[in-house]
Amino acid sequence: MAFAIGSVIEVRGDQIIVALSESTEGNESGVPESMRVTFASDDGPVALLIGQPGTFVQISLPIGYLLCLVSETRMRDRGVSSVETKSAITEDYYLVDRIERNLITIPVGTVDAKGVFERGAQQLPTIGATAFAVPPSLIDSIYKGYAEGDFSLGRLTLLPDHEAKINLDAFLGRHSAILGQTGGGKSWTVASILQKIGRFPQSTTILFDLHGEYSDAFGDQADVISATDIELPYWLMNAEELLDLMIDRAESSAPNQNAKFKELLQSEKESHPENKSLGIEKITIDTPVYFSLQNIIDEFARLDVERINNDKKNGPLHGQFTRLLMRLSSRLNDRRYDLIFKPMKYATSASMEDLFRKFIGEKKNNRKKIVVLDLSPVPFDVRGSIISLLLRCLFDFGYWHTRVFGKQYPIAIFADEAHIYLSDSASNFSSRQSAERIAKEGRKYGVSLNVISQRPREVSSTILSQCGSFLCLRISNPEDQAYVRSLLPDSVRGIVSMFSSLRKGEAIVIGDAMMMPTRVMIDAPNPPPNSDDAGFTASWNKDPDELDVAKVLHAWRNQKAV
Numbered sequence: 001m002a003f004a005i006g007s008v009i010e011v012r013g014d015q016i017i018v019a020l021s022e023s024t025e026g027n028e029s030g031v032p033e034s035m036r037v038t039f040a041s042d043d044g045p046v047a048l049l050i051g052q053p054g055t056f057v058q059i060s061l062p063i064g065y066l067l068c069l070v071s072e073t074r075m076r077d078r079g080v081s082s083v084e085t086k087s088a089i090t091e092d093y094y095l096v097d098r099i100e101r102n103l104i105t106i107p108v109g110t111v112d113a114k115g116v117f118e119r120g121a122q123q124l125p126t127i128g129a130t131a132f133a134v135p136p137s138l139i140d141s142i143y144k145g146y147a148e149g150d151f152s153l154g155r156l157t158l159l160p161d162h163e164a165k166i167n168l169d170a171f172l173g174r175h176s177a178i179l180g181q182t183g184g185g186k187s188w189t190v191a192s193i194l195q196k197i198g199r200f201p202q203s204t205t206i207l208f209d210l211h212g213e214y215s216d217a218f219g220d221q222a223d224v225i226s227a228t229d230i231e232l233p234y235w236l237m238n239a240e241e242l243l244d245l246m247i248d249r250a251e252s253s254a255p256n257q258n259a260k261f262k263e264l265l266q267s268e269k270e271s272h273p274e275n276k277s278l279g280i281e282k283i284t285i286d287t288p289v290y291f292s293l294q295n296i297i298d299e300f301a302r303l304d305v306e307r308i309n310n311d312k313k314n315g316p317l318h319g320q321f322t323r324l325l326m327r328l329s330s331r332l333n334d335r336r337y338d339l340i341f342k343p344m345k346y347a348t349s350a351s352m353e354d355l356f357r358k359f360i361g362e363k364k365n366n367r368k369k370i371v372v373l374d375l376s377p378v379p380f381d382v383r384g385s386i387i388s389l390l391l392r393c394l395f396d397f398g399y400w401h402t403r404v405f406g407k408q409y410p411i412a413i414f415a416d417e418a419h420i421y422l423s424d425s426a427s428n429f430s431s432r433q434s435a436e437r438i439a440k441e442g443r444k445y446g447v448s449l450n451v452i453s454q455r456p457r458e459v460s461s462t463i464l465s466q467c468g469s470f471l472c473l474r475i476s477n478p479e480d481q482a483y484v485r486s487l488l489p490d491s492v493r494g495i496v497s498m499f500s501s502l503r504k505g506e507a508i509v510i511g512d513a514m515m516m517p518t519r520v521m522i523d524a525p526n527p528p529p530n531s532d533d534a535g536f537t538a539s540w541n542k543d544p545d546e547l548d549v550a551k552v553l554h555a556w557r558n559q560k561a562v
Helices: 082-093 136-146 170-173 186-197 238-244 254-270 294-305 322-333 336-343 349-359 381-407 425-446 460-467 477-488 491-500 538-539 551-556
Strands: 006-010 018-020 036-039 044-049 056-060 065-079 098-111 117-119 130-134 151-156 158-167 178-179 206-210 222-226 370-376 409-417 447-453 469-472 506-511 518-522
Touching: 018 056, 018 065, 056 098, 056 409, 065 447, 065 491, 098 151, 130 551, 136 158, 151 186, 158 170, 158 518, 170 447, 178 186, 186 206, 186 409, 206 381, 222 349, 238 254, 238 294, 238 381, 238 425, 254 294, 336 381, 336 409, 349 381, 381 409, 381 447, 425 447, 425 460, 469 477, 477 491, 491 506
Parallel strands: 178 447, 178 469, 206 370, 206 409, 222 370, 409 447
Antiparallel strands: 006 018, 006 130, 018 098, 036 044, 056 065, 056 130, 065 098, 098 117, 151 158, 151 518, 469 506, 506 518
16 A cells, blocks of 8 residues: 655656645554654555665656656755635635745656566656655566576665665676775775675686775685786787887978888798698788787887998988887886786797686686776886786687687676776876777676776766766765766656765666666675775874884885795
């Protein structure tokens, strides 16, 4: 039996305002001052707190109900109509000021006569339509009917006995964003989600860990690869990625450098003895096979000083590669780039299979469901090249797996601290371009991108615009709130005002993964990531220890913690 709580007094395209009615004698309808109602249901008496942001009300339609999310509760003086004033004068009685309680709600979907929920609304209610309380059983049935794979993020904040189930296929397949300020619980949320993904019999998940937070969070399910052990050989790069490392496109000689490099690259790949035995019909400049970069550098050096006509005249490309050679020499002598330019383990085309098995957790006889790439030791200016190559290679692997086997090989990529390397700045061009390609095309080939950031307005707008689901933790910064609001559909933008009041580990889930915007308390990860705030008070209250400064400096200089 439906329990009436008020009626509609205002209808807009994205907002419906409900005026709560006074409680009737016997509490058969209306809302008392305590805002708590109790009514009968098929499961027995139900007690609800009306008007809490994040809860629901249903409003009558000609056929079925419109389900609305409460975003705000207001109290205001109720105006006196001219009819009431005239009646008071005629009958000689006083009018007492009255307070009206209003619920500001956002329409999210319709429930038909059979109780089936459908997102969106073809029809909005009229003024005076009756609003009803929503029993928890209806909300629970809606979530269960939509979720795929019985995957739960945690508990519904306002109905803690009910699980917050999501459609995991939609969350991953249509890309997603986990957004929230520092201390809001992003690492907690990521660890919790990946630990649950790790319960599947098989899964392939890659996490970019920029701060070394997750090394102990997944136990035997994960393979933690430190940047000190990573090799991403230059020969895996396509021609454009190599050109970005070598050529300054602003130079006047850049066109000559570009054209000659592609010519030499093609020749080196075709002429390498190992590549001739691979049975490749046609090797191109982008074919991922080994080649000698040193041979190309030597040829550039020769052309740069070439003299013709018995040394009487400069060669046609004399002096065109001087600055390129200086840049290459600088990169080759920079030990931070050794993982790219001086591979030791992956220095043949045949080694590519072992490298890819490592990156996707498919090492023979030692399969891992989660691969954590610890990029914390990698310097900032090298990190972009590494991430760009990883993203592009994972996309290409998914693409060709789909082409070869006629089915997708699902790969979920979680990009932590995405604002650092996926922003719109020019310095992040290569990594952003690789990520944008996945965001726009990855769904077709089973490659999912999940962006994690505390600064959403600094992440590429192209990437965020392709995300179908948003898991928003506490966001207090007005500029970030405004940016997230601009990413959301008009019908749910009002919910952004709730972001600043969320607790740590609490989130509002919006988009394809949830049937409707939902406030969720994320399950605590076990074990948690190493992301807790520093305990200043506890640490400073202890007796002082002798600080081994030399050990810290030694690790710093060697870029390796022993």
